[in-house]
Each structure stands twice: as C-alpha cells, then as structure tokens.
Amino acid sequence: MLEAAGVTAVEEQVYGALVDSPADTAAAIATRLGLSFDETTAVLASLEAKGLMSRTADRTPRFLATPPDIAIEPLILQRQAELQETRRAVDELLRRYRASRRPREAAELVEVVVGRPAVAQRFQQLQRRAEREVLVLVKPPFAIPHEANDSELDLLARGVTARAVYERSVLETDGGSAAVARYVAAGEQARVVDELPVKFALIDGSEAFVPLTPDDPETEPTFMVVHRSGLLAALIALFESLWDRAFDLSALTARASGRPPRLAPADAQLVSLLLAGLTDKAIAGQLGLSIRTVHRRISTLLDRAQVSTRLQLGWHAAQHGWLDGYGPAAGGRDGAPG
Secondary structure, eight states: OOGGGTOOHHHHHHHHHHHHSOSEEHHHHHHHHTOOHHHHHHHHHHHHHTTSEEEOSSSSOEEEEOOHHHHHHHHHHHHHHHHHHHHHHHHHHHHHHHHTSOTTSHHHHEEEEESHHHHHHHHHHHHHHOSSEEEEEEOSSOSSOGGGOOHHHHHHHTTOEEEEEEEHHHHHSTTHHHHHHHHHHHTOEEEEESOOSOOEEEETTTEEEEEOSOOOTTSOOEEEEEOSSHHHHHHHHHHHHHHHHSEEOGGGGOOOOSSOOSSOHHHHHHHHHHHTTOOHHHHHHHHTOOHHHHHHHHHHHHHHHTOSSHHHHHHHHHHTTTTGGGSSOSSTTTTSOO
C-alpha cells in the first residue's frame, strides 16, 4: 500500500508492527513477523533513514514508529516532485523529437501497420488516446471483431464523444444490430447508409486509421495511420458528408429517453431496422423473430399509420416522430454535435 511512497512491502510490514506495538526490540519484531534478525535490523535501519522510526538510547535499543502523518507525507511529496521532474523531462524529449522532424516528410505523415495483431493493437492504442471525439465509418469484413473492441466502451465511459456511420450490411450480419445497439446504449451516436466507399476511424481530428489493402478476411490486413495533412482533412470532410445524409439508429437500444416514446420498444427496433433498409429476412434474424411475425407486426404498423406501403410508413414515422422518444430525431443534423 505504501510502495508508491517508496516504502517496500517488508518495510511496511515492520513499520506496521511498530505502529501496533511501540518500543519493541529488533529481536521481538523479528520473532513476531517471522523474519531473520539480520533482515529485521537492516529493515529498521532503512526505516530510520527514511524518518519512519526512531530508537531509544538503551543498551538494547527499542524502536518507536514515527506518527504516520508526519512520516509518510514527506515521502509522498518527494515522489510527487520526482514525477513532476519526469513529466518535464518527457515534455522536453517530445519537444526535441518534434523539432528534429520535418512535418512535410511522407514518413511523418503516414505510418503503415501490417498484420491482424498489430492492426488490433494499434487501433486500440489510438482509441485509448482519444480525448474529445472518435469518428468511424464501419463496413465488413472486420479486422477487429465487435465483441473484441471494448476500447470504445471505455472511452464513452470517460466522456469521449463517438459518432459512427455504419454500412447497412453491418446490421445484416449475425449479431450486427445487437453489437451496434450495445455501443448506442453506451452513448455512441450511430447512423446508417446503404453503402460506404471506405472504412476508417478518426481520432480527435488529428489522426486517422485507414485500410490500405482490399477487404479480404483470408489475408493479413494492412492499415495506415494518417497524421495532420490534406489527406486527413479530406477524410474528415467525407465523414461529415456521409453523416449528414445517414439515418439515425438511436431506437436500436429500445430504451426511452426523457420524452414519452410513440412506439413500444420492440416496434421501435423493428421500424428503425426497416427504415435502415434491411429486408424482412434480415430484420427477423436480428430480432430473433420468424418472418411471419415480422410481416404481421409490419402490417399492424401500416394499419396504425393508415398507410398502404412501407415507403409511406417510413414517411409517417419520420413526420410523426414515432422514434423521437428513443433519442435524436432521425435524419439531418439533429443528432449531430454542434
């Protein structure tokens, strides 16, 4: 417990013994703790040097613990000062590192990462460094499985904003909508489009993680980390353009926000997937229903909206705020941060 203050485990053990039983001899302490006499005397000498105890002037000295508030606080302050010195040294090294590199060199603008383990590790490193916002375009196949990527959940928990645009095919894969719903429930702002031209992740507007090789689950992936450059600015603009025209997926969580929902949670999930463009078969697979049940529930919603086509149902749901109780309004900029 006191190792952070520079006190070893055995020193803490001996100091604790002196706190509990003051004025003990070295022999008594050794016997009580099961230590050798030589080890005990060495530890006592170290504690004395650190100001954690004192000894009497008797022929066979007895040892007294210094009060913890007087003994430990100076050690803590000393460690804090050492950490500050380390921080200053790191800052100076970083300044020298940046000064020694020409920012226009290609090696400074792009970093290449090869192989599935290296790609997964580098992506998680980038996510953990995020301080403000992570933006992602997501399409299969996946170099990192949904269930293995818990880094996003961690950054959402510490207040980092995450916006994701998913290709519709993601929701059609086994467990796809459940995985997206998991992130949405944790705070991710998610939208969907029919098709994405590329997939990437943008970290704090300063780095992007982009695949270099074609999507092929049979070969080792190769990604690049793009630093501040014209290419990075183009990727940010592409994301915002896709975000503006994507459909909101807030209702996938089936968890109401502060407003009264217009639909039951199960119907909200169905309508959300329907408006995202999934087929009846895909919707049935994602919700664990039979196709017949999906048809029946869609028919019930058509009757409720007093419309005859699914296109009209989608228009009615958007116009009448059927999904409003589950998050930002669908479509447009309403769900986007300022």
